[in-house]
Amino acid sequence: MKKSALIYGLLLSGIFGYAQNTFPTGVGTNVGIGTTSPSTRLQITSATAGTSGVRLTNMTSATATTTGNSKALSVDSNGNIILTPVLNTASSAQNIYNTDGTLTSNRNISLNSFNLNFNVPTAGSNLFINGTNGNVGIGNVLPTTRLDVTGGIKAKTLWASNTATSATSFPTSLDYMKNSYVLGAGYEMTDPNFSGGVRRMINFYDYHAWSPEISANDDLFSLNIVDRNNKERLVFYGNKSGGPSNGQSNFIIQNKNAQEIFKLRDDGNDNIYLQMGRANSRFILGGYGDYAPGVGHKLSVQGGSAFIEGNIITHGNIGIGSTTFVDGSDSYRLSVKGALRADRVRVYTTWADYVFFKDYSLPSLEEVEQHIKVKGHLKDIPSAKEVEANGIELGEMNKLLLQKIEELTLYMIEMNKEITALKSQIKN
Structure with missing residues (x-):
């Protein structure tokens, strides 16, 4: 009884399965798997949505390798359907994710707004x-x-990573320059210092002593900024200590014609120079170039003071509160508008000792009296009106005052002689 039930169940299963599949043998008829009414030569209907219902196993590929992103159906030369892997090979597009490869021609990638x-x-x-x-x-x-x-940028010269050990490794200056070029940015133009060379608006060079232009043990670095007319506007260069230049540093600003307008230099021996060699150079502290009182002056200090511990030496004139150094036909090295205060003043001038010379014509007191009556002041001494109008020469005035003191002394000596003679006559 049990055996009969088993046979019956198998029979029903076969009938049911046959009902789901169609295997006609006629020419031009359709074949269905999972369907009894196929609409094409081969129609497979899966019982699970989104699944084809087809699974191929134990199939071989014409390609020996089995690696790749996935597999694809293909038809071999005999018309058989086979599985082939989708691989990165020399004859197909390279797979940058899972394997290495070599491009055999140019490739263009269009991002189409995708990052x-x-x-x-x-x-x-x-x-x-x-x-x-x-x-x-x-x-x-x-x-x-x-x-x-975001982060650092590292660049180095070619010679730094090369096996060269001497200048002969770079047969020409251009070769050496190219191997010493570390950084360039901006518009490209010809380099006037190297025939056939190019440079950009910002350039940094690391010249090694192997260069024919660089002395032994005197490596040189150079940074320059060039305008679009190929004129260097800023130059900064230096070399290491120990060479003939002894570790000097130079910072130079140049004008549109590549002419130096400002230079700060250390000669390597602690001698520091700041030079502005152009004739119209000006140095302004505390203000700007349009500071009106300072216009035209080489050094202008606005709203502050200057403290100098050393000497001030000038071959020109000094004005304090004054810009005028000419008075009549005379020119003065120091011109002060306002009071002048000093502990000591030394004046070099001629002196009045000529009053005591034998040939000096000492005016009589009667002549002095007459001059005072007529002129209102001593002879040879300027009047009050003249002093108010023209001032006095300090050295000259001291000499004139001494002259009158010496004349008075002579008068006193003469009067003393006369008084002594009168006393002698009275006594006798």
Whole structure:
């Protein structure tokens, strides 16, 4: 009885399965699997939505390798359906995710406003390309300029990583310059210092002593900024200590014609120079170039004072509260408008000792009296009106005053003689 039930169940199963499949043998008829009414030559209907209901096993591929992102159906030369892996090979597009490969021709990638982001295990070390504006970010995914780097940038000269040991490794100056070029940015133009060379608006060079132009043990660095007319506007260069130049540093600002207007130099021996060699150079402290009282002056200090511990030496004139150095036909080295205060004043001038010479014509007291009556002042002494109008020469005035004192002394001596004679006559 049990055996009969089992056979009956198998029979029903076969009938049921047959009801779900159609296997006609006629030419041009349709075949259905999972359906009794196929609409095409082969129709497979799956019992699960989203699943094809087809699974191929133990199929081989014409390609020996079995690696790849996935597999695809293909038809071999005999018309058989086979599985082939989708691989990165030299004859197909390279798979940058799972395998290495070599490009055999140029490739163009169109981002179409989609960003390209290369993530690495270290946080904040992305290489990011914005698909809309083309900005590139290194270390960040929000680049605001063509290249936006979060972190350091390292660059070095070619000779630093090369096996060269002497200048012969670089047969020409141009070769050496190219191997010493560390950084360049901005508009490109010809380099007037090296025939056939180019430079940009910002340039940094690391010249090694192997160069024919650089003396032994005197490595040189150079930074310059060039305008679009190929004129150097800023130059900063120096060399290491020990060479013939002895570790000097030079910072130079030049005008539009590449002529020096400002230079700060250390000659390597602690001698520091600040020079502004152009004829119209001016140095302004506490103000600006349009400071009216300072216009035209080489040194202008606005709203402050200057403290100098050393000597002040000038071959010109000094004005204190005054810019006038000529009075009549006379010129003065020091011109002061206002009071002058000093502990001592020394004046070099001629003196009045000629009064005591035998040939000196001493005026009589009667002549002195007459001159005072007529002129209102002593002979040879300027009047009050003259002094008010023209001032006095301190040295000259002291000499004139001494002259009158010496004349008075002679009068006193003469009067003393007369008094002595009168006393003698009275006594006798």
